[in-house]
Amino acid sequence: xxxxxxxxxxxxxxYKVKGGYLSAVxxxxxxxxxxxxxxxxxxxxxxxxxxAHSILHLLxxxxxxxxxxxYFKGSxxxxxxxxxxxxxxxxxxxxxxxxxxxxxNPVYTTGFQVAEGIMLDNVSKIDAWNRVVQLFKDVKMPxxxxxxxxxxxxxxxxxxxxxMIAMMLARMPELLIADEPTTALDVTIEAQxxxxxxxxxxxxxxxxxxxxxxxxLVAEVADMVAVMYAGEVVEQGTVYxxxxxxxxxxxxxxxxxxxxxxxxxxxxxxxxxxxPRLTENxxxxxxxxxxxxxxxxxxxxDPAEYNVTDSHTYSCHLGKEVK
Amino acid sequence: MNDSPLKEFLSSCYKNVNFMIxxxxxxxxxxxxxxxxxxxxxxYDEAHPQDILVGPSSQYxxxxxxxxxxxxxxxxxxxxxxxxVALIGAGLELILGVTIGLICGYFGGFWDRALxxxxxxxxxxPGMIMALAVVTIIGSGLTNAIIAIALVGWxxxxxxxxxxxxxxxxxxxxxxxxxxGESSPSIMFRYILPNIIPVLIVTISMELPxxxxxxxxxxxxxxxxxxxxxxxxxxxxxxxxxxSRGPWLCIFPGLALIxxxxxxxxxxxxxxxxxxxxxxxx
Amino acid sequence: MSEPIIELNNLKKxxxxxxxxxxxxxxxxxxxxxxxxxxxxxxxxLVGESGSGKTTLARVILNLTKPTDSHxxxxxxxxxxxxxxxMKKFRTEVAVVFQDPASNLNPRxxxxxxITRPLILHGMSKKxxxxxxxxxxxxxxxxxxYLNSYPHQLSGGQLQRIAIARALVLDPKVMILxxxxxxxxxxxxxxILNLLLDLQENLGLTYLxxxxxxxxxxxxxxxxxxxxxGKLVELGTTExxxxxxxxxxxxxxxxxxxxxxxxxxxxEKHLMQGDPGSLINLPxxxxxxxxxxxxxxxxxxxxxxxxxxPDGHQVNCFLYDEKNKTTSEYTG
Numbered sequence: 001x002x003x004x005x006x007x008x009x010x011x012x013x014x015y016k017v018k019g020g021y022l023s024a025v026x027x028x029x030x031x032x033x034x035x036x037x038x039x040x041x042x043x044x045x046x047x048x049x050x051x052a053h054s055i056l057h058l059l060x061x062x063x064x065x066x067x068x069x070x071y072f073k074g075s076x077x078x079x080x081x082x083x084x085x086x087x088x089x090x091x092x093x094x095x096x097x098x099x100x101x102x103x104x105n106p107v108y109t110t111g112f113q114v115a116e117g118i119m120l121d122n123v124s125k126i127d128a129w130n131r132v133v134q135l136f137k138d139v140k141m142p143x144x145x146x147x148x149x150x151x152x153x154x155x156x157x158x159x160x161x162x163x164m165i166a167m168m169l170a171r172m173p174e175l176l177i178a179d180e181p182t183t184a185l186d187v188t189i190e191a192q193x194x195x196x197x198x199x200x201x202x203x204x205x206x207x208x209x210x211x212x213x214x215x216x217l218v219a220e221v222a223d224m225v226a227v228m229y230a231g232e233v234v235e236q237g238t239v240y241x242x243x244x245x246x247x248x249x250x251x252x253x254x255x256x257x258x259x260x261x262x263x264x265x266x267x268x269x270x271x272x273x274x275x276p277r278l279t280e281n282x283x284x285x286x287x288x289x290x291x292x293x294x295x296x297x298x299x300x301x302d303p304a305e306y307n308v309t310d311s312h313t314y315s316c317h318l319g320k321e322v323k
Numbered sequence: 324m325n326d327s328p329l330k331e332f333l334s335s336c337y338k339n340v341n342f343m344i345x346x347x348x349x350x351x352x353x354x355x356x357x358x359x360x361x362x363x364x365x366x367y368d369e370a371h372p373q374d375i376l377v378g379p380s381s382q383y384x385x386x387x388x389x390x391x392x393x394x395x396x397x398x399x400x401x402x403x404x405x406x407x408v409a410l411i412g413a414g415l416e417l418i419l420g421v422t423i424g425l426i427c428g429y430f431g432g433f434w435d436r437a438l439x440x441x442x443x444x445x446x447x448x449p450g451m452i453m454a455l456a457v458v459t460i461i462g463s464g465l466t467n468a469i470i471a472i473a474l475v476g477w478x479x480x481x482x483x484x485x486x487x488x489x490x491x492x493x494x495x496x497x498x499x500x501x502x503x504g505e506s507s508p509s510i511m512f513r514y515i516l517p518n519i520i521p522v523l524i525v526t527i528s529m530e531l532p533x534x535x536x537x538x539x540x541x542x543x544x545x546x547x548x549x550x551x552x553x554x555x556x557x558x559x560x561x562x563x564x565x566x567s568r569g570p571w572l573c574i575f576p577g578l579a580l581i582x583x584x585x586x587x588x589x590x591x592x593x594x595x596x597x598x599x600x601x602x603x604x605x
Numbered sequence: 606m607s608e609p610i611i612e613l614n615n616l617k618k619x620x621x622x623x624x625x626x627x628x629x630x631x632x633x634x635x636x637x638x639x640x641x642x643x644x645x646x647x648x649x650x651l652v653g654e655s656g657s658g659k660t661t662l663a664r665v666i667l668n669l670t671k672p673t674d675s676h677x678x679x680x681x682x683x684x685x686x687x688x689x690x691x692m693k694k695f696r697t698e699v700a701v702v703f704q705d706p707a708s709n710l711n712p713r714x715x716x717x718x719x720i721t722r723p724l725i726l727h728g729m730s731k732k733x734x735x736x737x738x739x740x741x742x743x744x745x746x747x748x749x750x751y752l753n754s755y756p757h758q759l760s761g762g763q764l765q766r767i768a769i770a771r772a773l774v775l776d777p778k779v780m781i782l783x784x785x786x787x788x789x790x791x792x793x794x795x796x797i798l799n800l801l802l803d804l805q806e807n808l809g810l811t812y813l814x815x816x817x818x819x820x821x822x823x824x825x826x827x828x829x830x831x832x833x834x835g836k837l838v839e840l841g842t843t844e845x846x847x848x849x850x851x852x853x854x855x856x857x858x859x860x861x862x863x864x865x866x867x868x869x870x871x872x873e874k875h876l877m878q879g880d881p882g883s884l885i886n887l888p889x890x891x892x893x894x895x896x897x898x899x900x901x902x903x904x905x906x907x908x909x910x911x912x913x914x915p916d917g918h919q920v921n922c923f924l925y926d927e928k929n930k931t932t933s934e935y936t937g
Contacts, residue, residue: 043790142879156880186654187817188877191861195876213790216820216863220870239867257795259824260865262843263802268795268824274760495703496711496719499768502667503723503775504696517713 005175005207006055007031011068013047013054021065023278024050026231026286028068032175032224035205037198039218039239042228045275048211052179056089057082072175090117094168098180100160104152110163111136111148117170135166139196158189165196172204179211194221215258219243224311227251230275230286237312247306248314249291285317293318332597339597345528345590352583356402363396367553376569386571388562394571397553398579404554405535405583408469412534413527415473420480421523425511427481428488439485442478450475454537458546465538465554468547472537476530483526487519521598528591532584539580555580607644610680610779610811611666614640617674618658618665622885633884635661636672637835640911645778648805648812650826650843652819652858654881658835659815663781666813667701668692680778697727700772704784706764710756710771717752720771727775741770745800762793769800779811786821798825819862823847831855834882834892837911841918851920853897891923899924 013025025047032038040048053059054066055077070077072088080088089095097103105113114135115128123131129148136144139162152160161181168176178197182190198221200206210222218225218239226236227250235248246252256269273290285291288298295317303315336342355362364384365371371391379386385394423442427435445453457471491497492515500514541547542556550557555576562572618636635658643649653659664670666677668684676685679695687695703709710719720741724734742749745766756764765785772780785801786794802825805812816822822829822843829846831839831854839852850856857877864870879896882888888895894904903923912926913919 043792158880186881187819187863188654188857188861188881190863191874191876192878214863215791216865219865219867220863222867243865243867254791257792258865259795259798259820262824267799267802270796270799271792494708495705496709498664498667498669499701499703499709499771500711500722501669502696502699502701504693504726509726514711518711 003034004031005034005073006209007069007071008051008055009069009071011051011054011066011070013050013059014065014067016063016065017279020279024064024231025054028226028228028231028233030226030233030236032207032209034174034207035201036223037201037208037210037221038224038226039210039212039222040226040228041212041215041218043213043275045230046228047231048213048228049179052095052177052209052211055177056093056095057085058089058095090168090173091171092173093175093177094171094173095177095179096161096164096168096181098183100157100164101152103164104160106152109149109151110155110160111150114148114163114167114170117167121171131170132166135169136162138169139163139166140192141166156189157185158192161185161189161193162196165193165200169200173206175207175209176200177209177211180213181210182217183212183214190217197221215254227254231278232286232315234287234316235312235314237308237314241308241312245308245312247308247312248287248316249293249318250287251314253292285315335597336593339593341589342593342597345586345588345593348582348586349590352402352406352586355399356406359399359403363393363399365393365396367397367400368392368551369396376565378569379571385575386569388558388569388572389565392551394558394575397558398555398575401553401555401558401576401579402583404465404548404552408465408538409531409535409587411466412469412472412476412538413531415470416477416480416530416534417523417527419473419477421484421516421519423477424481424484425488425515428485429492429507429511429515431489435485438481442481445475445478450537451540454541455544455546458541463546463549465542465548465552468538468541469534471541472534475537476534479530480523480526483522484519487522488515491515491518525591525595525598528587528594531587531591535580535584535587607647609642609678610645611641611643611813612678613642613666613675614678615675616640616662616665616672616677618661618670619673631885634658634835634887635884636665639832639835639837641830641837641840643779643811643813645811646809647827648814648825650822650829651813651815651832652817652822652829653832654817654858656834656881656884657832658884659832660783662832663701663783663813663815667699667781668695693727697723697775698778699781700775700777700779701781701783702765702768702772702785704787706761706768706788707756709764709768712756715753715755716759716767719756719767720774723771723775737774738770741774742767744773744804745770761789762796765789765793765797766800769797769804773804773808776808777810779813781813781815783815784817785814787816787818794821801825819847819858820865831858834887835884836892836921838893838921839919841916841920845916845918849918851918851925852893852922853899853924854893857896891921 009029011025011028014021014023028051040051042048050059055070066078072092104110111129111132114132118128118131132148133144136148141147141159141162147155147159155163182193185193194217197208201208210217212218222239224236225239225242226233227242228234229250235242235246235251242251243255246255253269253271257271259268271290276286276289283302284300285298285303288294291298297317303317305313305315306319307313369392371387373391374383374387375391376389377383377387383393383395385398387393423438427438453475454471457474458467461467461470497510497514500510538547539556542554543560545560548554548557558576559573562569565572616636616639619632619634621630621632623630639662651659665672676683680698682691682695684695717738720738721734724737725731739749747763747766747770751759751763786797789797798821804810814822814825826843828840828842830837831846831852833854839846839850839855846855850859857875860874860876875898877896890906891904891909894900897904909921909923911919911921
């Protein structure tokens, strides 16, 4: 049942910058099983998008150094040639992004752009078009036939995101990487898109890697959660582990910073200080300067990973003592 | 960490090859203009009747013309005219273009449509023909030639300022300013203008060569500077009559002009790279 | 009894769209017939999706754009007929903070310059203004070493604090906050929300908070107003609107909004279908009828009137038409 699909092992991504390296992602390990919605959650600049893009080697700057292993169905993507990567992109692993307008070509109809992907598998034009209309219906596009003949600028943000999902569905990948898929959308549209993603998982057992800064989305759809801070996964577990029983000081504080109550029930928790610069690659816990429980050992030694349960782990020197 | 923006800017200026070349050329012209009296061996209208049309020599570096005037001295004095043209011409275009552009972009509506129409009209007529027409009406002379060029050239500033104003005026800090009581002139000159200045500087330095060239052309055609002014355009025009006996009469003023225009051009390109990184990437 | 500070009666703001020389102009009804009173010392939350007209409403209240019909009454003064002096006073009494931290401040002005500008504009000397600016920075818990920084050198949270400090210097009565935390991370959002609440309590301010985030609005506001396509569809106390929403749109919005608790994920949800719609091609009758699960023939033809329940809960929907009659009979 718990069939492992994607496994990251000590993934590190460094960017070359003026006078050294910026460690954007450091020693990230986790695995995603088939049919699982795995959320990577964190604040801006924590490296969550970098992970998503490094899996398919789609980092735009081309000045990155990727270390560690990315196993997809047992083979290490990091050793793949560009040709092998092209075979995986879209077919085995699909991606959708925050701003669908950037990913759609403005001079072709949306239906044509989806059909193109289908025709890569030697499908005839007519069959491909019928399939497109069916896909548009699957993603609950209103007036599917008409919308397939529309250009991207004629559609609303929600409809464009549906086109992106249809495009991705056309190749039926086993893993969907969704990078802030609903951030630009209104809440009612966001809920519709999330429903489509959930249905996809339920019907086709697709695994979803959901990258977001919105804890609301995580609470609504995720099965597993990895919390990231400054390029590291500080805690991971089931969504209930993270929300009900957070262990790492960062997660604990963040949970209390969420506006889940009314002002009559008191002020929100805040976290003082700011994220350290990631260019100084020194050992020690990266949350040390903001942590209320910081000790001397936190300054110069990387924290080890502790298991709370089989599924729930966190990296902190406090070990089992945090309440 | 707290490097002042000015210091940062100066250090990037230093590294920009275009900017440095342009800066050195323009600086050399400015120095020539200021110290013309010391640098030029003779006065610009000092005739040497015994040395008519003498070729370049150690006594007359660039030779003499048909009246025995030292060409080198005239070219050195000519820098003053060139700089005057550049400064006044650009200044006039700037005042006209910025005021009109700001008003159009900020208020919109009728005046915007009317002034944009006029600006479009000035673009329809070839600039030189229109400048000639203007000079014919207001009379010849260097100052009038500059005015004519400015009347033709303000439209490009106005367009640029208008477009920029329209994009800036919708930003939150403008609305916030109005909400605590800023007046319209204050919004235009205190909030919008400072945010346009970098692009404005770039536009000026790109337009300068054009202004110099156009005014020189008017002088060459005889409706700009009048003799015995050491205007380079006028000098080329006078030298044409003696082109076979004294080709240096046209070559040296021409080279001076090329040197100046080249200087302004690369300075403009350097400034564009420095002040507007977005344009560079395109 | 609470004292009103902002009063809107059937306020309208239409924008004309030019359809060419010969065609008739059509209108974008960004704010259509909105009646709303904000009381002194309360935090009013205004919720709506993109295109609901909530930002236009804020701009009308700020007198940044003139209403098409009716007027804004601020502290008893009709702003459409205000004298120069009254207008000048109004400008010091209402302050605004917009969403985008990066464009809230003049990029060419220092922090000090931005904060002192309103004071100097209203006749304070440079020296006094500097002193006042330092106090304001202290109020928003910012270090004075940032005084000579330029906006591009600061983080989003810091910029938003400075925008709040600038809003505070004129000792306003009302602050309009347009999505004040939408561009910020959770930990920074918590800091800004706490700060806003502290200031409101200490200085007795009135807030009009505009946002699309129901979690934020529930945390911060006393009353909530819900807008849909230019119309105010529901108004009530935070508890009433959140726990007992009456308008089908509010119900749909509640169902769609993510709840920050995974145990709630399997709750019954009636998700709204369709897009929020556009202000250009407005539906006839009730603007919400194409998406409304309870829509009847009447909703397509007639425009519903506001119905006010005895507890003050106000809703713009035919569903409560008869019920309301019976309740008023009941109470009357």
